[in-house]
Amino acid sequence: MSDKATLALLTGAPSSGDGPQWLATVRRTAVEHAERAGLPGVRTEAWKFTNLNALKALEPVAPRGTAEIARPASFGGLDAAELHLSNGTLTRADALPHGVEMVSLAGPDDAPGWVAETLGRIADTDQHPFTAINTGAFAGGVALRIARGATVERPILLLVDTQGVEGAAVATHPRVLVVVEDGAMADLVEVHTGSGAYVNNAVTELVIGKDARLGHYKLQAESGEAFHIAMTAALCADSSTYDNFALSTGGRLARNEIRATLDGRHIEYRINGGYLACGDQHMDTATFIDHAKPDCASHELYKGVLADRAHGVFQGKILVRPDAQKTDGYQMNRALLLSREAEINSKPELEIYADDVKCSHGATVGELEDDQLFYLMARGISKERARAMLVAAYVDEAIDHIQREPIRDAFRAAAADWMQRHIAGAPAEGGV
Amino acid sequence: MALLEIENLHAEIDGKPILKGIDLSIEAGQVHAIMGPNGSGKSTLSYVLAGRDGYEVTEGSIRLDGQDLLEMEADERAVAGVFLAMQYPVELPGVTGMTFLREAVNARRKAAGEDEIDAMGFLKMVRAKAKTLGVTDEMLKRAVNVGFSGGEKKRNEILQMAVLEPKFCVLDETDSGLDIDALKVVSEGVNALRSAGRSMLVITHYQRLLNHIEPDVIHVLAHGRIQKTGGKELALELEQNGYADYVEAAA
Numbered sequence: 001m002s003d004k005a006t007l008a009l010l011t012g013a014p015s016s017g018d019g020p021q022w023l024a025t026v027r028r029t030a031v032e033h034a035e036r037a038g039l040p041g042v043r044t045e046a047w048k049f050t051n052l053n054a055l056k057a058l059e060p061v062a063p064r065g066t067a068e069i070a071r072p073a074s075f076g077g078l079d080a081a082e083l084h085l086s087n088g089t090l091t092r093a094d095a096l097p098h099g100v101e102m103v104s105l106a107g108p109d110d111a112p113g114w115v116a117e118t119l120g121r122i123a124d125t126d127q128h129p130f131t132a133i134n135t136g137a138f139a140g141g142v143a144l145r146i147a148r149g150a151t152v153e154r155p156i157l158l159l160v161d162t163q164g165v166e167g168a169a170v171a172t173h174p175r176v177l178v179v180v181e182d183g184a185m186a187d188l189v190e191v192h193t194g195s196g197a198y199v200n201n202a203v204t205e206l207v208i209g210k211d212a213r214l215g216h217y218k219l220q221a222e223s224g225e226a227f228h229i230a231m232t233a234a235l236c237a238d239s240s241t242y243d244n245f246a247l248s249t250g251g252r253l254a255r256n257e258i259r260a261t262l263d264g265r266h267i268e269y270r271i272n273g274g275y276l277a278c279g280d281q282h283m284d285t286a287t288f289i290d291h292a293k294p295d296c297a298s299h300e301l302y303k304g305v306l307a308d309r310a311h312g313v314f315q316g317k318i319l320v321r322p323d324a325q326k327t328d329g330y331q332m333n334r335a336l337l338l339s340r341e342a343e344i345n346s347k348p349e350l351e352i353y354a355d356d357v358k359c360s361h362g363a364t365v366g367e368l369e370d371d372q373l374f375y376l377m378a379r380g381i382s383k384e385r386a387r388a389m390l391v392a393a394y395v396d397e398a399i400d401h402i403q404r405e406p407i408r409d410a411f412r413a414a415a416a417d418w419m420q421r422h423i424a425g426a427p428a429e430g431g432v
Numbered sequence: 433m434a435l436l437e438i439e440n441l442h443a444e445i446d447g448k449p450i451l452k453g454i455d456l457s458i459e460a461g462q463v464h465a466i467m468g469p470n471g472s473g474k475s476t477l478s479y480v481l482a483g484r485d486g487y488e489v490t491e492g493s494i495r496l497d498g499q500d501l502l503e504m505e506a507d508e509r510a511v512a513g514v515f516l517a518m519q520y521p522v523e524l525p526g527v528t529g530m531t532f533l534r535e536a537v538n539a540r541r542k543a544a545g546e547d548e549i550d551a552m553g554f555l556k557m558v559r560a561k562a563k564t565l566g567v568t569d570e571m572l573k574r575a576v577n578v579g580f581s582g583g584e585k586k587r588n589e590i591l592q593m594a595v596l597e598p599k600f601c602v603l604d605e606t607d608s609g610l611d612i613d614a615l616k617v618v619s620e621g622v623n624a625l626r627s628a629g630r631s632m633l634v635i636t637h638y639q640r641l642l643n644h645i646e647p648d649v650i651h652v653l654a655h656g657r658i659q660k661t662g663g664k665e666l667a668l669e670l671e672q673n674g675y676a677d678y679v680e681a682a683a
């Protein structure tokens with residue numbers, strides 16, 4: 001059943017006859033999957049709290065040209081090598097640190113073997129229609145390889161920006177692939193911004209080798225009219241560390257899905273994040289942790305702040321396969337509601353088939369505490385400032401988990417910036 | 433005119449009258465103590481003075497230096513010089529002691545049209561004051577009151593008072609939870625803050641605190657009213673006889 005919306009999103013997709021054979025095959029399968037599935041409805045379990053009708057009503061058009069991209073002010077102080085994807089096209093690539101190889105994914109006719117072998121193999125298209133659409137339709141993106149044993153100190157900052165056009169919604173499908181070879185270490189920071197109305201349907205695939213470490217941090221600060229639909233899919237090998245953090249503040253409707261397969265022993269997976277929403281924003285976080293092998297640990301803490309009529313969704317699933325003995329899994333979603341009309345749907349889920357595991361999960365919903373507000377005010381701090389301080393402290397608990405300090409500081413600044421604009425001094429019913 | 437003037441103060445919580453006509457005036461430089469049985473309204477008075485929401489003043493007035501406190505929000509009162517050392521200090525997860533103090537000081541400076549305080553100078557000043565009160569650097573780095581022992585929380589309240597240098601301080605059972613040595617240290621800290629321009633209202637159940645912080649005047653509060661006012665001898669008398677006289681008198 002191919003619906004109109006799926007077809008519309010696939011418009012302008014490179015025809016599967018273009019490009020190298022391996023890519024044509026990957027694309028053809030993906031398009032088949034996309035057309036068969038159609039866009040998810042609320043009866044699809046994975047999307048039951050997120051209504052896509054507004055997105056389905058769009059008649060998306062291809063983006064026009066490219067634009068200069070500026071970092072958000074909060075990330076201004078971060079020393080990093082920048083890559084720019086404007087409207088899905090690679091428009092700037094700084095000299096990358098030693099040990100990093102980059103390939104543009106715009107018509108990767110002569111893509112090296114490591115790209116051909118991995119692209120489209122980590123993010124599943126069968127069960128995930130938007131990923132299928134991205135795979136069928138991506139017109140550009142970047143693939144990065146961190147060479148075996150390389151320690152890359154300077155973070156790579158990928159700025160993904162989309163510019164809407166007057167009177168229509170633009171759709172882009174940026175694609176990212178990162179292969180961290182055995183023993184290598186690197187940090188990738190993704191920042192998504194834009195202006196006007198558009199659909200940013202992004203897919204990031206990651207392969208993290210044995211004894212490798214990847215820090216992967218994402219700020220979603222799209223325009224208030226944007227739809228942000230993103231899939232991150234990671235495959236981790238023995239003794240690797242994957243430190244993932246995502247902060248979502250933008251978009252009219254945003255869905256951030258992160259799936260990781262811990263396909264080795266002694267993997268440390270850290271998946272933390274926050275979502276800050278106000279006005280009529282809808283923010284959906286979906287995470288899936290596949291404990292496939294023994295002796296791995298996963299730690300997940302999400303903190304959400306919902307003001308005005310914002311709607312948050314958190315669906316977190318941990319799967320512990322029969323073989324995955326000694327799994328240590330922790331998952332927690334905490335949401336702070338700042339208004340009576342704000343809403344959160346939390347669905348934590350454990351599916352355990354091994355008997356010797358330590359797993360816990362939970363979800364909490366709370367409000368700002370009156371006695372804490374009073375305590376701050378009794379010391380002379382204004383009510384607005386007191387609220388902002390308490391909310392910032394709340395989110396900080398998740399931000400604290402970012403392992404790299406300069407990056408942690410940047411995210412803290414991004415959260416502070418949001419507080420400044422939407423909590424402190426802003427009218428109670430402030431928009432996006 | 434006295435620094436603090438409370439006249440015929442009536443206040444209620446959820447429609448239940450708690451304070452039933454309090455008259456109290458404290459001259460600049462004076463320390464007054466309030467004693468009284470559990471549930472008599474001592475903490476209620478302290479919250480009404482500090483401007484906590486939920487306490488409705490139905491009659492009467494409170495003036496600090498001639499300014500009408502009842503017209504002000506809690507933060508404005510604090511900026512105007514009111515300080516409440518709480519009976520049960522609140523935990524602030526994620527807000528470090530230093531950040532809390534800096535925000536509080538800067539709020540005052542902002543209200544006075546001054547620039548934010550110099551970070552290095554401030555750190556030094558706070559550390560010096562913390563040291564005299566037995567508040568460690570480690571405590572200042574931790575989230576405010578989180579995981580602090582009862583006594584540590586009380587020291588922390590007095591540290592805030594020392595840093596903020598208010599005009600009028602209410603100390604609500606600051607002695608509870610303090611060990612004998614800490615009581616001495618904290619009392620010395622409070623005494624060091626006694627000055628000609630600053631007044632204090634010390635709420636306590638025990639004569640012992642008043643040996644360290646000697647009050648000029650003692651009041652007995654029972655059933656939401658001041659039942660008796662006297663000198664230091666009143667505390668000794670209460671120590672001997674308890675509150676039986678006042679509880680019965682008003683009942």
Ligand SMILES: Nc1ncnc2c1ncn2[C@@H]1O[C@H](COP(=O)(O)OP(=O)(O)OP(=O)(O)O)[C@@H](O)[C@H]1O
Pocket residue numbers: 445446448450468469470471472473474475476477519
């Ligand atoms: N939020 C509230 N709702 C209803 N009643 C309250 C509330 N807070 C206090 N009270 C009541 O007000 C009365 C006075 O309480 P308050 O805390 O002021 O007493 P106190 O003199 O400080 O006592 P203690 O010596 O035990 O500290 C008590 O009867 C108490 O139960």
Ligand SMILES: [Mg+2]
Pocket residue numbers: 474475476519604
């Ligand atoms: Mg009390």
